[in-house]
Amino acid sequence: MAGSGCSARTRGCSPIKTLLITGGTGYLGARLLPMAAERARVVAASRSAAGLSDTYSPKTLDLRDSQAVLDCVEAVKPDAIIHAAAVNPGIDEASMQHTNHAGTKALAEAANRCDARLVVVSTDIVHNGQQAPYADDAAAAPINAYGESKALAEAAALDAHKNTMVVRTSLIYGLDAIDRGTAGFAKQLAAGESLRLFQDVLRQPVWRDALAQGLVDLALKHKTETGLINLVGDELIDRASFGQQLLSYWGIDAPAHLVQCIDAAQDPGLAGVPLNTELSLNRAHKLGLSTPGFSTVLAQHPR
Numbered sequence: 001m002a003g004s005g006c007s008a009r010t011r012g013c014s015p016i017k018t019l020l021i022t023g024g025t026g027y028l029g030a031r032l033l034p035m036a037a038e039r040a041r042v043v044a045a046s047r048s049a050a051g052l053s054d055t056y057s058p059k060t061l062d063l064r065d066s067q068a069v070l071d072c073v074e075a076v077k078p079d080a081i082i083h084a085a086a087v088n089p090g091i092d093e094a095s096m097q098h099t100n101h102a103g104t105k106a107l108a109e110a111a112n113r114c115d116a117r118l119v120v121v122s123t124d125i126v127h128n129g130q131q132a133p134y135a136d137d138a139a140a141a142p143i144n145a146y147g148e149s150k151a152l153a154e155a156a157a158l159d160a161h162k163n164t165m166v167v168r169t170s171l172i173y174g175l176d177a178i179d180r181g182t183a184g185f186a187k188q189l190a191a192g193e194s195l196r197l198f199q200d201v202l203r204q205p206v207w208r209d210a211l212a213q214g215l216v217d218l219a220l221k222h223k224t225e226t227g228l229i230n231l232v233g234d235e236l237i238d239r240a241s242f243g244q245q246l247l248s249y250w251g252i253d254a255p256a257h258l259v260q261c262i263d264a265a266q267d268p269g270l271a272g273v274p275l276n277t278e279l280s281l282n283r284a285h286k287l288g289l290s291t292p293g294f295s296t297v298l299a300q301h302p303r
């Protein structure tokens with residue numbers, strides 16, 4: 001029963017809410033923590049808690065340990081949880097299943113037990129890329145292991161806890177700290193390796209600040225909204241252009257002979273890459289969430 005495991009919780013009369021954030025050491029987490037801390041008492045949890053400031057009362061928490069997840073949520077007694085931890089593509093499939101699926105299920109069960117609002121960060125990669133644009137509540141149909149683990153995570157969270165909002169987002173970039181994708185490209189170029197950039201893969205990159213703000217709004221302000229919501233930038237752009245513009249923004253030299261713009265659809269080895277994951281922003285716009293497109297953000301933040 002909701003609330004039974006945390007019946008001793010006392011929040012007193014303080015209007016300050018407690019927000020538990022998983023994935024605080026991650027790329028999104030690095031911006032999410034300070035932005036959330038402007039509006040709530042933040043407790044940050046991650047597997048390592050490495051480098052997390054004491055400002056965020058850091059907790060080590062391995063999502064694969066369901067008892068530890070429950071113990072952590074019971075101890076923190078959060079009003080809301082933003083779940084931004086995940087194992088991203090490139091790591092083995094078993095880890096994706098254990099952390100993304102089982103870990104999210106454990107967190108949702110703990111949130112339900114403790115009657116905490118839950119906001120889960122998901123991905124456009126739950127879609128197969130063949131039926132765009134995708135409505136907020138479009139059924140997931142993943143075509144790779146990461147997408148499958150996130151789709152299972154979505155379903156498990158929504159099933160375990162009514163007060164859950166699942167947020168489907170896309171490529172996250174910041175203009176104050178280089179994103180993982182661009183950093184990887186820079187490393188390849190520095191080693192004299194050529195880049196293969198997909199010109200037929202369409203995404204709506206999301207500015208880290210706008211996503212972080214939206215997640216905090218969904219956790220603290222739009223508390224009665226549940227289910228699925230898309231939250232991305234409102235510009236659809238191919239990955240080759242996106243990659244090249246970010247390299248240029250960060251001042252990384254990308255000589256033409258090292259940059260190949262290719263069609264993922266022509267390579268059977270890339271069959272697991274969804275081609276067009278355009279997400280409709282109906283619900284985000286109804287809620288007044290900010291969804292600036294990539295060109296707009298770049299124009300507003302010249303280097």
Ligand SMILES: NC(=O)c1ccc[n+]([C@@H]2O[C@H](COP(=O)([O-])OP(=O)(O)OC[C@H]3O[C@@H](n4cnc5c(N)ncnc54)[C@H](OP(=O)(O)O)[C@@H]3O)[C@@H](O)[C@H]2O)c1
Nearest residue numbers: 023025026027028046047048049062063085086170171172
């Ligand atoms: N980055 C993107 O472009 C993108 C696109 C769409 C959706 N998303 C989603 O957005 C969210 C944030 O992504 P991100 O790029 O910021 O991730 P990230 O930089 O890879 O960080 C991952 C975070 O998850 C934590 N974590 C991993 N395994 C864990 C475990 N077993 N137990 C507890 N914590 C664990 C890590 O903690 P430690 O550092 O302590 O290990 C780290 O804080 C994720 O849900 C991701 O799926 C990201």
